[in-house]
Amino acid sequence: MEDMYHADRAMSTQQDIKIKADKVQVYYADNHAIKDVDVEIADKTVTAFIGPSGCGKSTFLRCLNRMNDTIDICRVEGDITIDGEDIYDPKVDPVQLRAKVGMVFQKPNPFPKSIYDNVAYGPKIHGLARNKAELDEIVEKSLRKAALWNEAKDRLTAPGTGLSGGQQQRLCIARAIATAPEVLLMDEPCSALDPIATAQVEELIDELRQSYSVVIVTHSMQQAARVSQKTAFFHLGNLVEYDDTDKIFTNPEDSRTESYISGRIG
Amino acid sequence: MKTSLLAADARTKKRNAAEARFKAYGFAAIIVAMLALLILLTSVLGNGMSSFRQTYIALDVALPEEKLDKSGVRDLSVMSKVTTIGYAPILRNALLDALAAQGIETELSDKDIGNMISKEAAATVRNKVLANPDLVGQTVSFDVLASGRIDGYFKGRVTMESAALDGNTSPEALMIAQALADAGVIETKFNWNFFVWPDASDQRPEAAGLGVAILGSLYMMIVVLVLALPIGVASSIYLEEFAPKNRWTDLIEVNISNLAAVPSIVYGILGLAIFINFMEFNQSSPLVGGLVLTLMTLPTIIISTRAALKSVPPSIRDAALGVGASKMQSVFHHVLPLAAPGILTGTIIGLAQALGETAPLLLIGMVAFVREYPAAYTPDAGLFGEASTALPVQVFNWTQRSDPAFVERASGAIITLLVFLLIMNAVAIYLRRRFERRW
Numbered sequence: 138m139e140d141m142y143h144a145d146r147a148m149s150t151q152q153d154i155k156i157k158a159d160k161v162q163v164y165y166a167d168n169h170a171i172k173d174v175d176v177e178i179a180d181k182t183v184t185a186f187i188g189p190s191g192c193g194k195s196t197f198l199r200c201l202n203r204m205n206d207t208i209d210i211c212r213v214e215g216d217i218t219i220d221g222e223d224i225y226d227p228k229v230d231p232v233q234l235r236a237k238v239g240m241v242f243q244k245p246n247p248f249p250k251s252i253y254d255n256v257a258y259g260p261k262i263h264g265l266a267r268n269k270a271e272l273d274e275i276v277e278k279s280l281r282k283a284a285l286w287n288e289a290k291d292r293l294t295a296p297g298t299g300l301s302g303g304q305q306q307r308l309c310i311a312r313a314i315a316t317a318p319e320v321l322l323m324d325e326p327c328s329a330l331d332p333i334a335t336a337q338v339e340e341l342i343d344e345l346r347q348s349y350s351v352v353i354v355t356h357s358m359q360q361a362a363r364v365s366q367k368t369a370f371f372h373l374g375n376l377v378e379y380d381d382t383d384k385i386f387t388n389p390e391d392s393r394t395e396s397y398i399s400g401r402i403g
Numbered sequence: 404m405k406t407s408l409l410a411a412d413a414r415t416k417k418r419n420a421a422e423a424r425f426k427a428y429g430f431a432a433i434i435v436a437m438l439a440l441l442i443l444l445t446s447v448l449g450n451g452m453s454s455f456r457q458t459y460i461a462l463d464v465a466l467p468e469e470k471l472d473k474s475g476v477r478d479l480s481v482m483s484k485v486t487t488i489g490y491a492p493i494l495r496n497a498l499l500d501a502l503a504a505q506g507i508e509t510e511l512s513d514k515d516i517g518n519m520i521s522k523e524a525a526a527t528v529r530n531k532v533l534a535n536p537d538l539v540g541q542t543v544s545f546d547v548l549a550s551g552r553i554d555g556y557f558k559g560r561v562t563m564e565s566a567a568l569d570g571n572t573s574p575e576a577l578m579i580a581q582a583l584a585d586a587g588v589i590e591t592k593f594n595w596n597f598f599v600w601p602d603a604s605d606q607r608p609e610a611a612g613l614g615v616a617i618l619g620s621l622y623m624m625i626v627v628l629v630l631a632l633p634i635g636v637a638s639s640i641y642l643e644e645f646a647p648k649n650r651w652t653d654l655i656e657v658n659i660s661n662l663a664a665v666p667s668i669v670y671g672i673l674g675l676a677i678f679i680n681f682m683e684f685n686q687s688s689p690l691v692g693g694l695v696l697t698l699m700t701l702p703t704i705i706i707s708t709r710a711a712l713k714s715v716p717p718s719i720r721d722a723a724l725g726v727g728a729s730k731m732q733s734v735f736h737h738v739l740p741l742a743a744p745g746i747l748t749g750t751i752i753g754l755a756q757a758l759g760e761t762a763p764l765l766l767i768g769m770v771a772f773v774r775e776y777p778a779a780y781t782p783d784a785g786l787f788g789e790a791s792t793a794l795p796v797q798v799f800n801w802t803q804r805s806d807p808a809f810v811e812r813a814s815g816a817i818i819t820l821l822v823f824l825l826i827m828n829a830v831a832i833y834l835r836r837r838f839e840r841r842w
Contacts, residue, residue: 202725204721204724204725207720207721207724209647209648232727232728232729233727235724235725235726235727236726236727239725239726240721240725241725242718242721242722242725244718246716246718246719246721246722247722248719248722248723248737249719249741258723258726258728258736259726259727259728262726262727262728262732262736263727309722312722312726313725313726315726316726316727
């Protein structure tokens with residue numbers, strides 16, 4: 138892990154910009170939850186959002202695939218673009234957006250269906266497979282990528298809810314990548330997992346970086362340091378500092394960042 | 404001061420005593436409830452079980468051609484001119500023959516002996532003869548109904564003492580009946596006809612059955628299920644999953660809860676005004692009854708469906724939306740299947756409630772005396788448009804009759820109704836267990 142973290146630093150600089158946020162404000166009714174957030178998220182990079190509870194990092198993450206739309210009182214202002222396209226444009230269908238921007242949630246939430254159906258659901262509703270053979274292939278590929286194939290291949294018809302917590306989370310990751318997204322959002326994906334399962338998922342995140350732009354919200358600074366190349370520190374709705382991960386953890390510019398990573402605020 | 408763990412202090416003792424008292428109250432409440440249930444069941448079963456058995460007289464009836472078919476060529480138009488009044492003496496003679504064959508002597512007049520046979524029997528025999536004219540001229544064995552008093556004697560309702568005071572029967576008649584029973588001519592057996600025959604007039608409780616009432620209740624349940632389930636589930640899904648949460652939806656929600664508490668007779672008045680007076684559907688018809696019960700059941704179904712939808716964890720919705728399912732796909736592919744057991748249970752409980760509802764049906768005229776089996780569809784009356792009655796209304800109806808034999812019938816109808824309700828609730832529990840899924 139240590140080696141990986143050092144090796145990453147060199148390659149984290151020259152990447153294309155995948156997501157660009159400009160002066161993003163989020164309100165829950167009268168509560169101004171996100172204030173003036175500007176951020177550029179690079180392609181094929183793991184970007185970590187850290188910060189104390191209630192700082193708005195999950196809220197901002199959910200803006201990126203418009204999951205906040207489901208909350209009536211939530212209002213988003215400012216521009217968020219993916220590949221230069223404004224995702225809050227009235228012409229954008231959030232359903233199409235979410236197929237492009239996959240999401241993994243804090244608590245593993247497999248559908249109460251078979252493992253196969255869990256993974257196959259997304260491709261089915263998006264028409265990604267023309268026949269059963271293609272669907273089988275997508276399911277196998279996704280499960281392999283999520284490092285779950287070897288454990289699950291003999292029990293594809295068993296219910297997904299019967300897996301262990303770590304396996305369930307990897308199943309959710311497999312489900313998210315089955316729709317061939319370009320961005321993968323992860324909202325504290327390891328907070329409900331034990332250290333071994335966490336290590337497996339972190340390893341997986343690092344592999345997923347080859348194909349996707351991964352944005353991960355985490356409470357664990359060690360995790361941010363281990364898996365990410367870029368780190369953003371949120372505090373009270375503000376994006377305080379955004380830079381290369383090793384810079385944030387070794388030489389932060391803002392005093393609040395320093396206090397947080399050294400455990401004085403949180 | 405040091406306290407010992409081995410001795411409870413005053414405060415602990417007081418607390419424990421309070422807890423023990425509370426448990427005792429709860430236990431006492433359960434005992435009272437169970438006793439009430441026990442009394443209810445014994446009273447209903449004690450009164451009603453006998454309605455499932457009926458006393459029959461096995462008679463060899465000679466069907467004389469000169470009385471029943473004056474044409475001599477089995478012309479139905481001529482044969483049907485002979486009414487039940489013409490058949491009664493034939494049955495009476497058959498009974499007298501049976502008495503003579505068994506060597507039973509009596510001082511009773513022939514008329515009193517004829518009264519031991521139900522007035523319904525003549526109609527039954529007449530129908531059989533008209534259905535099969537070849538029987539005329541032969542001697543045919545019939546199991547004919549004994550009169551209500553004779554039936555009551557074998558069920559313990561009528562005694563020698565009560566018969567002595569009764570204008571409709573006499574101790575002698577009962578003694579003859581006992582002698583015939585000893586000879587095997589009179590037999591009390593299981594009474595399928597109770598579930599098949601229609602209602603009967605005051606004079607012939609022995610012939611009264613639940614056929615029309617069961618059919619009417621069945622038709623109404625079909626109407627309720629077909630209308631209330633889709634409307635209720637669709638409106639719940641809209642309110643719960645799609646509607647914006649604002650003042651209007653709050654208002655609707657409050658009003659639906661209030662509707663569930665509206666006395667059922669109010670729905671009856673509403674049904675009378677809208678369905679019968681305004682829309683001019685047939686009164687007493689299962690269609691109107693079903694519509695009224697639909698209105699009454701809708702709030703129950705909506706409330707239970709919304710509760711079932713609410714209990715589906717939001718993480719499932721998030722998961723579906725997260726892989727790019729539309730709102731409707733997330734509801735129909737994931738939320739609804741998980742809520743289905745709750746919805747089914749609510750629906751069946753709503754149906755059970757509707758099945759036992761009486762008051763609104765009285766107002767729309769389903770309390771009428773109906774002898775004809777209602778057809779599901781006729782071109783004149785339309786779908787479920789023929790006059791009918793319903794199980795709970797039949798109970799209400801029979802309890803108002805003077806003959807104590809109808810008390811037995813009413814209790815029998817209550818048992819039937821309870822069995823239907825029990826079956827429905829058992830199905831609800833089974834479905835919930837069967838389809839319940841964990842997440």
